[in-house]
Amino acid sequence: MQHNLQLFLQNISASFAGQQLIKITLGNKREKSAELKNIFIKPVTIKNAPKLYFTYRNNTNDTFKNYDIKESLILIEKMLQTDFYNADLFTATNDFHLSADKSGTVKIITRPASLVIKEDAGQHDKQKNRVINSATALYLHELGITTAEGIVKKDMQDKFKQINRYVEIIEGIIKDIDFEKNITVADMGSGKGYLTFALYDYLTANLNLVAAVTGIEMREDLVKKCNTIAAAVNYKNLIFKKGTIQDAELKSIDMLIALHACDTATDDAIYK
Template identity: 45%
Template sequence: MRQASSQDYYLCQMPATTSLKQFWSAARAAAAAGELLKLTLSKPVYGSSDLPRNRYGRLVEIKGRTLLQITHRYADREEVKNHPINEGLALMENALGTDYYNADLFSTTEKFSLILSRKGNARVLRQPALHPRPRPDVSLPKLKDLVVTDHNREKHRDIPADRPYLQHLGITNARGEVLRDGKRKFKQINKFVEIIAALLREHPLPDDAHIVDMGSGSGYLTFALYDHLVNTLDLNVRITGVELRPKLVEKCAHIANKNGFKNLTFVEGYIDDFKPKKIDMLIALHACDTATDDALYKGIVAKAEIMVVAPCCQKQVRRDMEVPADLKPLLGNGILLERQAAMLTDGMRALLLEAEGYKTKLFEFIPLEHTAKNVMITAVKGRKRPKALEEFRTLRKRFGVKKHYLRKLIKQEKAKA
C-alpha cells in the first residue's frame, strides 16, 4: 500500500470480505450523516442479461421522510423505487458480489470505489472529495449543500408540458401546467415515448414508415408519439390511429389539424377491417381480450418491423385452460388463477411471435398503483426461433389449453398460402 497523498487515501488490493465491510460501513455512515451523494453498482455478472445495467441510489425527501431512491437502469428503460435507507442499502449490499462486480460511493467527504474479482479479491480506491478551487469574487456553496434530496425536482421529459395539443386533450392548462387529473397521463405518455425511442435505436424504421395505432382511443399516446418522432427526432413517418368510436375519431382529427400534424390521421373502424398497404410499426394498447391477438396477427401478416402491445382482459385462455392437479393448491384462489391465466396468455403470445421471427420482451409499462393492466409486449423483427413453437405446445399441454386465438389465426393464414 502506498502512502496517502492529496490525490488519494489509498489504492490497494485486499480480500473481498474485508473491502465489502469497509465499503458498506462507509455507505451507512454517509447516509446516516446525510452526506451520501451517489451510490452505484455496475458491471453485471456475465450472462445475466435480465439484470439492470447498473443501479443508482441517492437520498430523496418524500413527505418529510428521507429515503434511498434506487434507479434500476435497463437498456430500454428505467425503474425507480424508494426504500427506507437501511432497507435500500441492504438490497444493494446483497447485490454486490452476487449480481454486480463494481461499486462506487460518492459522499461529501470521499469517493470510495470497489472492483471485485472472481478470485475473491478486491481492488480498492479511496479518495478525498475534490473541492472546487474558490474564486475571490464568487461565493461557492459548501459541498454538503450539493446533496440532492428534492424528490419533486424538475425532470427531463421527452414531451414537454407546454405542447398545445396536451391542452386540447385536457392534460395541461393554458399556461402549460399539468393538471391534477392529467398527471398520470402525462407520466404515461412520456414513458411510452421513451420505450418507443429505445426500440427505434435498436431497430430503426425505413424512411416514410407507416405506424398504425390500433384502438387509438382519445389519442394521448398517438399525439405524443407523432410529436416526438416528427418534431423532435425529425423522422419521416406517417401515423394512423384506428378507433371504433366516431366521436373520438372526429375529436382527434380536429386536434391533429389544429396542431398542423399533417401526417397524423384517424380513421373509424375495427382492427380486422383496417387494411393499409403496409404497416412498419403496429401499436395496440389495452385492446380487450382477443382484440390484442387480432392486432398481432395483422402485424405478422403485414411483416411489421416492430409491434408494441399492452394486453387487456385476457379471458379466452382462462375459459379454455385446466389447472394441473399439482398446482390446484396454489391456483385454487380466484385472483391467483386470473393472474396465472393472464401470464399464460401473454407468455404464449410471446412464444408465437418468436416462432414467427420476432425478438420479444415483456415488462411492466405502468406502475401497479395506476393500473393492474400494466404488462407490455414488444416484438422486433429478427430470426425465427423454431423451439419457441415446441415450448408453446408444452405450455398448452401442461395447462390443458384447448386453443389459443392467435395460434388459430396464424394457422388459418398459413393454410391460405
C-alpha cells in the same frame, strides 16, 4: 475480502446519516447476458422521510424503487455478491471505488471528492411541481434532457421547463373535455420530438387516455430518431412520419398541435 465490502457499506451508512451522500452506482455485471445493466442510487426526501432512490437500468427499460437505508444496505450487499463486480460511492468528502473479482477478492480505492452536493439535492417531492416527472420519463434521457439517473442536465433546464409549461397549457385547454378514453392527435412540424413525447406521456400516464399521436416532420433523420426512441420506451401509439404540413394526410383527429417560430408553419397548420 468480506471486510472491505462491510467497510464500503459502513461508508454508505455514515454518509447517508451525515447527509453527505451524493450518489452510488453499481456496475460491471457478473453475468454478461443479464438483463440488468447498472443500478444508480441517490438520496431523496419523500414526505419528510430520507430514502434512497434506486434506478434499475435494464437492456430495454428502466425501473425505479425507493427504500429506507436499512433495506438499501441489504440490497446493495446482495447485489455486490451476486450481480455486480464494481461499485462507486460519491460523498461530499471522498469518492470510494469498490472492485471485486471472481475469486472473491474485494478492494477499495479512496479518492478526494469529485462531486458537490446541490442545494436542492434529494428533494424528490419537488418533482410533483412538474407535470412531467424527469425521474420516470425515460424518453427524456433518450432525448438528451436527463442523465441516466433521471436528473435534468444543467444545460437542459430551460428545455425541461418549456416542456412542462407546454403540457400545462394543453392541460388547461382539454381539462373539461370528455374524450371517452380515446384521443387522436397530430403534431405538425414535430422537429426533435420534445413536445410530442411529452404530450403522449401526459395523455397516457396522467390522464389514462388511449392516445394515438402522430408527429409530422419533413427531416427524415429526425423522423427516424424519434421513431427509434418511441420504440425503445414502448410508446406503441406514438409514431412519426416524414412529410410537410401542406401534404400531410390527416384522417379524423381530435386535436392538432402547431408550435413553431419559423416562417408560416403555424399558419399552414391552422389552414390544414
